[in-house]
Amino acid sequence: MSFLLFLSGILVPLLLFYIVGFGVLSRRPVFDDFLRGAADGIRTVAGILPTLVGLMTAVGVLRASGFLDFLGSLLTGPASLLSIPAPLVPLLLVRLVSNSAAVGLLLDLFRQYGADSFTGMAASILMSSTETVFYCVSVYFGSVGVTRTRYTLAGALTATAAATAAAIFLAAR
Numbered sequence: 001m002s003f004l005l006f007l008s009g010i011l012v013p014l015l016l017f018y019i020v021g022f023g024v025l026s027r028r029p030v031f032d033d034f035l036r037g038a039a040d041g042i043r044t045v046a047g048i049l050p051t052l053v054g055l056m057t058a059v060g061v062l063r064a065s066g067f068l069d070f071l072g073s074l075l076t077g078p079a080s081l082l083s084i085p086a087p088l089v090p091l092l093l094v095r096l097v098s099n100s101a102a103v104g105l106l107l108d109l110f111r112q113y114g115a116d117s118f119t120g121m122a123a124s125i126l127m128s129s130t131e132t133v134f135y136c137v138s139v140y141f142g143s144v145g146v147t148r149t150r151y152t153l154a155g156a157l158t159a160t161a162a163a164t165a166a167a168i169f170l171a172a173r
Contacts, residue, residue: 048143059098122171129163
């Protein structure tokens with residue numbers, strides 16, 4: 001265990017020295033490349049900022065208005081047919097849009113049911129094996145101007161369904 005702690009503490013500085021050293025040995029203008037990359041990053045952030053603000057505002061409104069709880073209660077019946085515990089339904093819905101809001105719901109689940117309970121374990125596995133599908137599609141495709149996403153959404157939602165099934169199966173063991 002101490003070796004892993006040592007490795008994790010030295011890996012980031014080692015990686016930075018490797019990148020800078022490789023650039024210097026390749027006779028690249030490392031600092032100019034860094035500045036160009038930083039400027040490109042700022043332009044990307046400026047381009048996706050409206051999408052980010054819109055998504056965060058929408059999640060906040062849904063959560064504060066009680067609509068998320070209402071939708072969760074509507075979907076509890078179909079979720080129980082699939083052996084999905086009722087407390088996980090709002091987490092599943094929010095996780096598709098916002099990671100930070102989903103973490104808030106996860107902490108509420110931990111407080112109410114405990115981290116070692118079936119619900120807590122399933123929620124933990126669910127959070128680590130699913131992605132913020134709508135957030136990623138809108139931000140990443142929006143930043144490069146992709147308008148035809150083809151099978152991306154269907155594939156991502158299928159992967160989320162598989163991860164949900166795996167989370168419930170693994171938490172039950």
